[in-house]
Amino acid sequence: MDIVMPELGGIDAAQLMREINPNAKIIFATGYDLNESIEEGVDQHEEIVLHKPYSIIQLSQTLYEIFNA
Template sequence: MPVMSGDKAAQHIRQIDPSIKIIFSTGYDKCPQIEMSNEIIVNKPFSIEK
């Protein structure tokens, strides 16, 4: 993302609504910079079923 990373965006979103569900989709394997509890990261490419 051009302005901020996905984990930073999620932190800002959670400040507004802590209960919101966020899906992380990444092309990077095991994205170490995302260290938020109870998150699921879907690696690209992924199937519609996943």
């Protein structure tokens, strides 16, 4: 899920999704450096954040780790 989106940002969307399913697995993606305003909503120790541009190998490894943990 992209962190910065025009209508509903990824952090807010993820929060709504987790209200429905607290165990939802979410991968955030961003083309920005995580600045202070974005960092407030993303706990980098708990959340997975891929920085654009990322490779298919990075995405595949991340998916594997999430679903095989």
